Amino acid sequence: MKAQIIDGKGFASGVRARVAEHVGRLKAAHGVVPGLAVVLVGEDPASEVYVRNKGIQTRKAGMASFEHKLPAETPQEDLLALIGKLNADPAVHGILVQLPLPGHMDAERVINAIDPAKDVDGFHISNVGLLGTGQKSMVPCTPLGCLMLLRDRLGDLSGLNAVVVGRSNIVGKPMAQLLLGDSCTVTIAHSRTKDLAGLCRTADILVAAVGRPRMIRGDWVKPGATVIDVGINRIEEAGRTRLVGDVDFDSALQVAGAITPVPGGVGPMTIACLLANTLTACCRAHGWPEPEGLTA
Ligand SMILES: NC(=O)C1=CN([C@@H]2O[C@H](COP(=O)(O)OP(=O)(O)OC[C@H]3O[C@@H](n4cnc5c(N)ncnc54)[C@H](OP(=O)(O)O)[C@@H]3O)[C@@H](O)[C@H]2O)C=CC1
Ligand SMILES: Nc1nc(=O)c2c([nH]1)NC[C@@H]1CN(c3ccc(C(=O)N[C@@H](CCC(=O)O)C(=O)O)cc3)C=[N+]21
Numbered sequence: 437m438k439a440q441i442i443d444g445k446g447f448a449s450g451v452r453a454r455v456a457e458h459v460g461r462l463k464a465a466h467g468v469v470p471g472l473a474v475v476l477v478g479e480d481p482a483s484e485v486y487v488r489n490k491g492i493q494t495r496k497a498g499m500a501s502f503e504h505k506l507p508a509e510t511p512q513e514d515l516l517a518l519i520g521k522l523n524a525d526p527a528v529h530g531i532l533v534q535l536p537l538p539g540h541m542d543a544e545r546v547i548n549a550i551d552p553a554k555d556v557d558g559f560h561i562s563n564v565g566l567l568g569t570g571q572k573s574m575v576p577c578t579p580l581g582c583l584m585l586l587r588d589r590l591g592d593l594s595g596l597n598a599v600v601v602g603r604s605n606i607v608g609k610p611m612a613q614l615l616l617g618d619s620c621t622v623t624i625a626h627s628r629t630k631d632l633a634g635l636c637r638t639a640d641i642l643v644a645a646v647g648r649p650r651m652i653r654g655d656w657v658k659p660g661a662t663v664i665d666v667g668i669n670r671i672e673e674a675g676r677t678r679l680v681g682d683v684d685f686d687s688a689l690q691v692a693g694a695i696t697p698v699p700g701g702v703g704p705m706t707i708a709c710l711l712a713n714t715l716t717a718c719c720r721a722h723g724w725p726e727p728e729g730l731t732a
């Protein structure tokens with residue numbers, strides 16, 4: 437039987453609608469508008485598209501969007517000064533510095549300069565530590581979006597075998613922490629893992645965050661498994677550019693129980709969760725109740 441295709445795009449639009457509704461209530465009750473600042477350094481065309489989409493969706497949700505574009509050669513001190521200003525600005529509840537940063541910058545130093553309470557990416561060392569110890573934190577958007585899709589499909593995740601392929605700080609590691617928090621038995625795989633195919637076949641939940649087009653094939657997938665494809669790879673095929681995931685969708689579709697497509701899967705959830713995190717940050721800043729179902 438063919439797998440169910442998980443409609444990340446549709447689910448994300450539901451999340452955005454819930455965010456917009458909550459934002460409307462904050463405005464009516466308190467006159468406060470949640471604000472998200474996005475900082476882009478340099479002129480990577482793909483990043484510019486993402487940043488523009490983030491701005492559009494932020495405004496559509498009724499929130500304020502502040503976009504800061506800096507030239508690639510901006511000194512790190514200037515970026516740190518901007519972050520300092522955004523940290524101190526009460527109209528800004530969330531700050532996102534688009535990654536990757538130009539080579540002359542120290543990304544860790546820059547990210548750790550963001551006020552952890554405004555770190556809507558969840559990349560600040562304080563948020564990483566809070567997540568790792570099961571305390572309330574800002575949760576990275578992409579893993580949070582994956583968790584929402586998994587809970588929606590599977591309900592209780594406890595006891596399930598989860599394999600996360602990829603160990604980056606922005607996807608793989610926080611994804612593994614969230615799955616552990618939901619009581620999965622978690623294995624993190626990476627480029628040195630032995631018999632990756634065999635390991636993947638043990639997974640009830642298989643999350644692919646590798647950055648290699650179609651690497652994970654149908655015969656690596658346990659029949660009935662839920663497959664979450666985080667990969668966003670631009671490839672040339674039949675003379676045009678297209679977007680494919682880290683999973684070979686066509687063959688995995690024949691084996692899995694459910695699978696996210698690329699595009700239209702995890703990507704839209706990432707932006708929806710960014711809006712949700714901005715709303716959560718705004719509520720926490722004011723000591724108001726947090727939106728339900730929009731946090732980990
Ligand atoms: N949908 C979304 O919103 C987002 C999508 N992405 C996409 O997700 C993918 C992963 O991103 P990111 O985590 O930043 O990537 P990184 O390049 O930071 O990490 C990739 C990970 O994959 C592992 N890996 C690489 N090759 C292999 C292999 N042959 N076998 C097993 N493991 C391998 C690496 O292992 P090792 O550590 O050993 O080198 C590394 O841990 C990319 O396609 C990216 O575009 C990223 C962010 C958001
Ligand atoms: N500080 C920081 N935080 C990030 O969250 C961050 C980042 N830097 N740098 C780059 C990656 C990548 N990323 C994506 C977001 C949305 C889609 C998305 O919406 N994708 C659509 C397709 C978009 C298209 O067609 O190009 C989809 O999958 O359907 C993809 C990728 C966030 N990232």
